[in-house]
Amino acid sequence: MLRDMLKMSSLFVRTLREDPADAEVASHKLLVRGGYIRRVAPGIYTWLPLGLRVFRKVENVVREEMDRAGAQEVLLPALLPREPYEATNRWSEYGATLFTLKDRKEGDYLLGPTHEEMFTLTVKDMYSSYKDLPLTLYQIQTKYRDEARPRAGIIRSRAFSMKDAYSFDIDDEGLAASYDNMRVAYQRIFDRLGLPYVICSAMSGAMGGSRSEEFLYPTPIGEDTFVRSAGGYAANVEAVTTPELPEVSFENVPAPEIVHTPDAATIEALIDVCNEVKPREGEPWQASDTLKNVVVTATHPDGEREVLVIGVPGDREVDMKRVEAALSPAEVDMASEDDLKKYPELVAGYIGPEVIGPQSERRATAEEGELPLRYLLDPHIARGSAWITGANKAEHHVFNLVYGRDFEADGTIEAAEVRAGDLAPDGSGELELARGIEIGHIFALGRKYAEALDLTVLDQNGKTTVVTMGSYGIGVSRVMAALAEEYHDEKGLVWPEEIAPAKVHILATGKGDELFDTAHGIAEELEKAGVEVLYDDRRKVSAGVKFADYELLGIPYAIVVGRGLQEGNVEIRVRAEGTSEDVPVSDAVTRLLDIL
Amino acid sequence: MLRDMLKMSSLFVRTLREDPADAEVASHKLLVRGGYIRRVAPGIYTWLPLGLRVFRKVENVVREEMDRAGAQEVLLPALLPREPYEATNRWSEYGATLFTLKDRKEGDYLLGPTHEEMFTLTVKDMYSSYKDLPLTLYQIQTKYRDEARPRAGIIRSRAFSMKDAYSFDIDDEGLAASYDNMRVAYQRIFDRLGLPYVICSAMSGAMGGSRSEEFLYPTPIGEDTFVRSAGGYAANVEAVTTPELPEVSFENVPAPEIVHTPDAATIEALIDVCNEVKPREGEPWQASDTLKNVVVTATHPDGEREVLVIGVPGDREVDMKRVEAALSPAEVDMASEDDLKKYPELVAGYIGPEVIGPQSERRATAEEGELPLRYLLDPHIARGSAWITGANKAEHHVFNLVYGRDFEADGTIEAAEVRAGDLAPDGSGELELARGIEIGHIFALGRKYAEALDLTVLDQNGKTTVVTMGSYGIGVSRVMAALAEEYHDEKGLVWPEEIAPAKVHILATGKGDELFDTAHGIAEELEKAGVEVLYDDRRKVSAGVKFADYELLGIPYAIVVGRGLQEGNVEIRVRAEGTSEDVPVSDAVTRLLDIL
Secondary structure (H helix, E strand, C coil), X not given: CCCCCEECCCCCCCCCXXXXXXXXXXXXXXHHHCCCEEEEECCEXXXXXXXXXXXXXXXXXXHHHHHHCCCEECECCCEEECHHHHHCCHHHHCHHHCCEEXXXXXXXXXXXXXXXXXXXXXXXXXXXXXXXXXXXXXXXXXXXXXXXXXXXXXCECXXXXXXXXXXXXXXXXXXXXXXXXXXXXXXXXXXXXXXXXXXXXXXXXXXXXXXXXXXXXXXXXXXXXXXEECCCCEEEHHHCCCCCCCCCCCCCXXXXXXXECCCCCCHHXXXXXXXXXXXXXXXXXXXXXXXXXXXXXXXXXXXXXXXXXXXXXXXXXXXXXXXXXXXXXXXXEEXXXXXXXXXXXXXXXXCCHHHXXXXXXXXXXXXXXXXXXXXXXXXXXXXXXXXXXXXXXXXXXXXXXEEXXXXXXXXXXXXXXXXXXXXXXXCCCEEEEEEEEEEXXXXXXXXXXXXXXCCEEECCCCCEEECEEEEEEEEHHHHHHHHHHHCEECCEECXXXXXXXXXXXXXXXXXXXXXXXXXXXXXXXXXXXXXXEEEECCXXXXXXXXXXHHHHHCCCEEXXXXXXXXXXXXXXXXXXXXXXXXXXXXXXXXXXXXXX | CCCCCEECCCCCCCCCXXXXXXXXXXXXXXXXXXXXXXXXXXXXXEECHHHHHHHHHHHHHHHHHHHHCCCEECXXXXXXXXXXXXXXXXXXXXXXXXXXXXXXXXXXEEXXXXXXXXXXXXXXXXXXXXXXXXXXXXXXXXXXXXXXXXXCCCCECCEEEEEEEEEEECCHHHHHHHHHHHHHHHHHHHHHHCCCCEEEECCCHHHCCCEEEEEEEECCCCCEEEEEECCCCXXXXXXXXXXXXXXXXXXXXXXXXXXXXXXXXXXXXXXXXXXXXXXXXXXXXXXXXXXXXXXXXXXXXXXXXXXXXXXXXXXXXXXXXXXXXXHCCCEEEECCHHHHHCCCCCCCCCCCHHHCCCCCHHHHCCCCCXXXXXXXXXCCCCCCCEEEEECCCCCEEEEEEEECCCECCCEECCCECCCCCCECCCCCCEEEXXXXXXXXXXXXXXXXXXXXXXXXXXXXXXXXXXXXXXXXXXXXXXXXXXXXXXXXXXXXXXXXXXXXXXXXXXXXXXXXXXHHHHHHHHHHHHHHCCCCEEEECCCCCCHHHHHHHHHHHCCCEEXXXXXXXXXXXXXXXXXXXXXXXXXXHHHHHHHHHHHC
């Protein structure tokens, strides 16, 4: 044992009684108050000694499970040249999130936000035969992303530690096996850390690829919304697919009819007007009878800005995150007034399918290759269903407009918000909505990066074959924050044993050399037995302060050497349970080793 | 043991028989050829699995010795805000060597080249009393310096791993103790690693501070020149001071005399002319009788470009690195023609003291605060000595010009090259010149950073006191390269045990399951005994290739399971000694454990 025992008198730590002003979530507050981390700039943190100890332990669990899964550790630079990211288009796709810089020779560089390109090139540089595969490499390294809104301390920061692994296979079967291997390793990691998680189907997004799942730590403070069913379905909201609706018979639907609908600025007002000017027999009109057409813009990676219209039932909002996921890698926005001016046929508030999509006048006169005003329908719009919708004329709506009879669309898009009670696509029951923090993400990337960067090997028959890849990330620093979220109470942190900065906190609460000597002796004995201790040896600090620090720092066990010493006793406390027991001094170490 | 045994069949490595085109030094060649590192961009490298293993072992020795010395590990960000570096002026002092960038809000950031500022602020944020001191913190982290000429692989790279430690003390005595503590820790580190070193007095340079020493690994391929004497003196060439020369009597020196000296473009030619037109009785004129005046520019951190003249004996070159160290933090260059144009009194090739320095016409008419054309003399110019030097007129020199009688200077400067045979300033004998690689550098910084960033604590009397600091760096990745330089032969690397990627290389050189089963069995037994092995289990690779890989990779011990197996023997080899012995299979593990 080369290092000195951790002692509060010399440990570089200063605990705070007050929450820092910029902290909103428990992990952020407690990690700062406990002297684990310190903010240097927005979304950029320093690891103080206690924080670094916990961080390293989390990192180690990740490393051990990666090694166990047969992944090999390497370490790529964080400062990277532009060219490979140019080849995959991510230099521009990442936009403002990418930290970029120039070197003294005006060469373009970036700070790696993730390393698909560089791992692809590394393997290309070294390997050339199917015999070299399968291969899984990983690194644990600082990643840089210039988040627009860094928040919650190390949950969403701009410089953060990530374990990123990459698999390389000769065929789809191999990729599936590598993907499953990493999936199992992730389950082992989070199980070992004691961090609850839900594996959600996810969209691959800008990453590309065929299959993707997120590991979410479920918590109300999470930024990501996901859904789950009692039957075991779970998905990121972006990835939820709507079960296909059967075609509806429109035999009895009368012909479309344009109706004057004054004062119908909102869906609610429209329904009132409809029920007044053209009431329905049987049941009144509802929001779900209306078809709302929303104009958005999709800015494609090549810079082209496409205007398109999305139709959703009037009782659901458009979920822009779902739209963006569906249109990825385009960036999506609501159309601006300037965008609308270019399409005079769109009468704001009264847009109807007639002037958009395949049957529109504009489409009929479109030139070859042009695709003006695509019209996409949410899958909640069943083929054959009839709708009240805009009549492309101010203060007028059309009734009985039937999809498939009176209008067509260019395709479907998952655009409507997902609501609790919606049905899971796999038939496993109703969905409930929950929030979570993304702690891991695994992608079956396929051949996108290998193709862009020309990573090929010779197969069994000597034929050049493009390698297929997977990419697997865990936010190591974020996992530490998630653990702090999961393991705390109103007094402070309550670390699980495997990652606690020390196992036993020894408090000398009282005066006199005998008391401090006893405490020190116990601390030494425990260290000799291989148990990490933090010994609060401060002479002029009150018992109250020491107890408060113990509760804040969250070390799982404590031995209090205090008043009881007169009767020859010390107290053993268990932080998580809040329990305590008196034991004779001579039994303290044995008893504690028993508990451990 | 969670990880799989290292096997050549699956290890991510590809050895090369040819030296990489861009490699000049052995460590660079062998680390690339052995599959330890790979270049990503100029001066930017990837650690491959074997390289990362060695790197981590070096890092671990450094970490353990820092912990043993009572330093506490933290981890600061590499991406840092501009303001603190602005406060100490290093944002501009670092110049092009600093990687700078802007975030999405146009805020200025840098990639930390060293962290004095940030550690100062971290301690300021946490501590406020003398009772908290002394304190030494350290981190092991990637540093970024945009070197003009990255070279020699990881010896001078642009992204490199550094252990940087910082001490904080209340007074000079404390700083001296902290400095010595780190100095001892450095000695332990290099001793443990088996890396030879020389501790050289050094200049503090841009770092500031009162005392500074460099740890140099002596090697002919080193970029730094240092001197040492048999008596134990050692110094970086920049830090060598010239012993003060006693004043010389000029009683018998005649008055100065201007002489026509045609065709005297070089010192050599000048001497020939002098000996021809005005020969000296007794012995001919030599280069050491001439005073050479060299015009340089010093660009100060505030941007001001000062022209100044430096006088050295004609038999010595001006060493610009020594001049730069002496004028630090200014950047120094030879004066350009444009610079010279501003001083028409300087007649190129015939510059003499009369028109420069204190006695010059220019000085007499200089305005308050101006200091035009400072004249600094190298200490080899003794007071009272007489010189042949320029007469400020083309093709003319002046003889018998006496320093202190006929001209004055503004001061002295260590400008002349240091030569083998010069005397050590401490009287320990003659100096010899040698080359080395800087592997560590320790600085007694003093209060420069604490003052700039206002790091104060209350002292014993409740008085606000500026903290005094030290700064201590080890280039961890560079140390690994230095070890590769020190430990290799013509066939490859020869790692010391403590940092080798594995202790034993097991080669199965032959055919048949029995042979591979035997090799695998030995490998498993060793791993069970806690000995790291690299097992070359490749079935279709020749013995020749396996031996070449073994010699290239440099693992200290090998067990060869090959032809001898028919007689029940395996061979144990010791890489460093090139020895081998046959042992019965059943004794192989025991015998090897004995050797270890």
